[in-house]
Amino acid sequence: MQASRVRKQTDARGGDIEDISFSNKEIPKIRTSLLEWYDENRRDLPWRRLSSGQDDVHVEHRERKAYAVWVSEVMLQQTRVQTVVDYFNRWMEKWPTIHHLARASIEEVNEMWAGLGYYRRARFLLEGAKMIVEGGGEFPKTASSLKMVKGIGNYTAGAIASIAFEETVPVVDGNVVRVIARLKAISANPKNSATVKNIWKLARQLVDPKRPGDFNQAVMELGATVCSPAAPSCSTCPISHQCQALSLSRSNESIQVTDYPMKVTKAKQRRDYSAVSVVEIVEEGSQSDSRYLLVKRPDQGLLAGQWEFPSVLLDGEADLASRRKAIDIFLKQSFGLDKEKSCKVVLREEIGEYVHVFTHIRLKMHVELLILHLKGGINFLQRNQESTTMTWKFVDNKALSTLGLTSGVRKVYNMIEEFKQNRSDSLPMKTRKNRRENNLIKRC
DNA sequence: AAATCGGGGAT
DNA sequence: ATCCCAGATTT
Structure with a gap:
């Protein structure tokens, strides 16, 4: 009382x-x-x-x-x-x-x-x-x-x-x-x-x-x-x-x-860190069929049911090697992509960081572009997908730009587009082709 | 009562 | 950076 x-x-x-x-x-x-x-x-x-x-x-x-x-x-x-x-x-x-x-x-x-x-x-x-x-x-x-x-x-x-x-x-x-x-x-x-x-x-x-x-x-x-x-515009109220x-x-x-009303101080956001891998699949022979891999978030919790690029929540600030390792494990467990399989890394490059701010989380994303060359093409993932509950799909460039995406995913995609634009501006086509075929292709 | 759950515009 | 928006649900 x-x-x-x-x-x-x-x-x-x-x-x-x-x-x-x-x-x-x-x-x-x-x-x-x-x-x-x-x-x-x-x-x-x-x-x-x-x-x-x-x-x-x-x-x-x-x-x-x-x-x-x-x-x-x-x-x-x-x-x-x-x-x-x-x-x-x-x-x-x-x-x-x-x-x-x-x-x-x-x-x-x-x-x-x-x-x-x-x-x-x-x-x-x-x-x-x-x-x-x-x-x-x-x-x-x-x-x-x-x-x-x-x-x-x-x-x-x-x-x-x-x-x-x-x-x-x-x-x-x-x-x-x-x-x-x-x-x-x-x-x-x-x-x-x-x-x-x-x-x-x-x-x-x-x-x-x-x-x-x-x-x-x-x-x-x-x-x-x-x-x-x-x-407030009290004079016109x-x-x-x-x-x-x-x-x-x-x-x-x-x-x-x-x-009025009294200002209320709010709690500071938690800090999260993630590694995001924009996985682009290049099919053998047909360059036009380049597609991006999207995975569906769980239907509960943050950004429920929304599509995103493959990503891993990290323990804290992690260095490049740790981030790549985390992504590799994720891709292997979810899609069977691993070193034993016959896929080639055409390109793996850090694109940059992006900090996305939610009401209660401040998420720093480390974004990489990972271009993979699959001999079996997209069907390869189809065959290995049964062992996981992960829901995923492939989306081509055109579809990605019109698809409903969360703000963070849209931002990451814009970073990728910008990166590609800069790269094609600075490298002649011939050089690009040579580098891809002679230097950058590595075994997984 | 406190935490969770997005994103953006204004300042 | 900070505030806060035609809030509701879960813990």
């Missing part, structure tokens, strides 16, 4: 955050000003074209909108509007309704999502679509029933319910936290669960029962365009008169609007 009191979150004046609420005077002002502003300033976004409101009575059309809102909201989790637009359009073109999506494969979905990040979201979307369609096809229409679907949490449930079905429920995302923290000058840690709970309570007070979907979008739109994290952070900043020089 005592302990929980001590930890209780407070607002700027040291008061109890649970005592903060919107008065009956400010609520209608905020609703009216915000909706008026939103009607004038809302961005024209693809998922808004279908979801304008309450006047469509046909169930089918309404559920079509709900599906579009669902897809957009999941894509928008921790992801900027600008990034989502193209992915959303491609997705809706391929799977216009939940019934189309329910028939898709996880492989198709993964490729469509490639580059967008947080790949669990895509898997949950597919699983949710199958669940709904196979369970009778009725789209869940309330926030509480929506939350039963994997990948739909508090925010997304509120967003779909209010935008597609006009349920009077709030949403709280990063924008809403910021807007409300400033409106009420809440200096408590915004990551603290008690603070989050109370911001939900405040958002619930505000949401306009006449236009819940538009109101929720208005708050988020304000947070994204006016009440921004670093440089429609609810600046209700903003306590702005008011405090005017009466106290040591206070700024951007002090």
